[in-house]
Amino acid sequence: MRQPRPVERLGPGDVVQLVTDVGPVPMNVGALLRLGPGASTTADVVVALSARAASVPRLGQVVATPPPGLGRPYWVDAPAGAPPVGVRRLAGVDGLLDAAVDAVTTPLPWDRPPWRALVLEVDGRPAGVVVALHHVLADGVAGLGLLAALADPAGPPDARAATPPPGRRGDPPPTRRDLLLDVLAAHRARLRSLARAPARLRSARAELLGGTGRAPACSLNARTGPRRRAATVDVDLAAVRRAARAAGATVNDALLVATTGALGRLLADRGEAVPALVVSVPVAARRDDASGAMGNLVGVMPVRVDLAGTPVARLAAVARDTRARRGAARGASTALVAPLFRALAAVGLFRPFVERQRLVSTFLTNVAGPAVPLRLAGRTVTGVTPLTVTAGNVGVAFAALSYAGRLGVTVVTDPDVVPELARLADHLDAELGALTGAASAVR
Numbered sequence: 001m002r003q004p005r006p007v008e009r010l011g012p013g014d015v016v017q018l019v020t021d022v023g024p025v026p027m028n029v030g031a032l033l034r035l036g037p038g039a040s041t042t043a044d045v046v047v048a049l050s051a052r053a054a055s056v057p058r059l060g061q062v063v064a065t066p067p068p069g070l071g072r073p074y075w076v077d078a079p080a081g082a083p084p085v086g087v088r089r090l091a092g093v094d095g096l097l098d099a100a101v102d103a104v105t106t107p108l109p110w111d112r113p114p115w116r117a118l119v120l121e122v123d124g125r126p127a128g129v130v131v132a133l134h135h136v137l138a139d140g141v142a143g144l145g146l147l148a149a150l151a152d153p154a155g156p157p158d159a160r161a162a163t164p165p166p167g168r169r170g171d172p173p174p175t176r177r178d179l180l181l182d183v184l185a186a187h188r189a190r191l192r193s194l195a196r197a198p199a200r201l202r203s204a205r206a207e208l209l210g211g212t213g214r215a216p217a218c219s220l221n222a223r224t225g226p227r228r229r230a231a232t233v234d235v236d237l238a239a240v241r242r243a244a245r246a247a248g249a250t251v252n253d254a255l256l257v258a259t260t261g262a263l264g265r266l267l268a269d270r271g272e273a274v275p276a277l278v279v280s281v282p283v284a285a286r287r288d289d290a291s292g293a294m295g296n297l298v299g300v301m302p303v304r305v306d307l308a309g310t311p312v313a314r315l316a317a318v319a320r321d322t323r324a325r326r327g328a329a330r331g332a333s334t335a336l337v338a339p340l341f342r343a344l345a346a347v348g349l350f351r352p353f354v355e356r357q358r359l360v361s362t363f364l365t366n367v368a369g370p371a372v373p374l375r376l377a378g379r380t381v382t383g384v385t386p387l388t389v390t391a392g393n394v395g396v397a398f399a400a401l402s403y404a405g406r407l408g409v410t411v412v413t414d415p416d417v418v419p420e421l422a423r424l425a426d427h428l429d430a431e432l433g434a435l436t437g438a439a440s441a442v443r
Helices: 012-019 042-053 093-104 140-150 157-161 176-192 194-208 237-246 251-269 311-325 334-346 350-356 421-442
Strands: 028-035 061-064 074-077 085-090 115-122 125-134 229-236 276-284 298-306 362-368 379-387 396-403 406-413
Touching (some): 012 334, 028 140, 125 379, 140 362, 229 379, 251 311, 251 396, 379 396, 406 421
Antiparallel strands (some): 229 406
16 A cells, blocks of 8 residues: 655644735745855856755745645645746845845745745846745744755855755645545644643743733834835844843843833834833744754744833843743743634634734844855855834834844834834944943943
8 A cells, every 4th residue: 555645734833824914914024135245146146046945845835725624734846947036126235125125025926935036136246135935934943044055055166066956856746645644643643742731831821921911002003004114233243142141131132122122212202101012022942943944833922021220120120031931842832822823813803803912012033143154156145134024013023133243133114103213223223232331331
């Protein structure tokens, strides 16, 4: 009897990203890679990206929906075709970030692999590359691994050229029998894991709830539309790390204090005073991208950050809170969030829910990137700007990425809710400077 073909199911977190893509902007994420000088042409960069994409099987697959009763959606090989790598010509480098935001906020076709890359050309040379992908493909850690896979391989040029990228597997799609057997195997696995369920649910509750309460009402939480703008703040990673360690905190804790401090300043500019803000922080279940696995393995941890007090005192308080809530089962809150979000989406209530929610004030994503610069088609990647989207009634979100000794923070806003983008970026720069300056004064 023929052995059943393996079925590459979407994980619970992937399904959440799929069913909650209800607008007004697509559930995409991405990154802008700025390229340094070099001899390679725009065509060389397109060829390099296409070749590297062909070595990542997931980038040649599409999401398939099974018949009712046969489990979650799954991945199948897409029809043969060129990787979605294009070129966009810009008038100057000042347009790189706007072009990247436009690429990330443009919906991706579902009959093709849900990603795209654009080589951004300025004055006849490749000045940057924006990679946009639907969140169903990867969380922050997996997405970072994807970027590394698209860059030049490590090693001397002759060794790299001697190893051609592997082709796609070309497996036929699973049959109904394959899907049914896979569903039965998943049921058996869930039954075997029931003994671990109580402990995991306790971890999930601590990670998700943690006594944050409702987010204070403020003008940052208003229904968002289809437009997004972005600005960046770049600081020395070592300085932020020293400031965090001096308070017994992490870099992520420091970002929580700096981003909420910046938002507090912006609200004060508007004549609003709130005692605290609640930040939704993804908690990665995997620590790094070494396995090359794709998909979403993250939980959610809302963190309440008081706005009163010195930066150092606020940092110490945040560190105590996040340290107490980090359990052994990182990302466990998916067990609570995923069923709730899927249920709301199934009855058409997810969008009304997120447009009226009072649980979080903003989002913060932080991923530790490469310590040494990447290269693409022989050109050094001089900087990587992470890009995410705001959703529901959250008018501003932050995405941070450390890269080659720098910590870059992207501020993404709906300009109709938060038109003061430049002022907010200045406030964030000042808050990060206050943290690192306080640490330097203590030394």
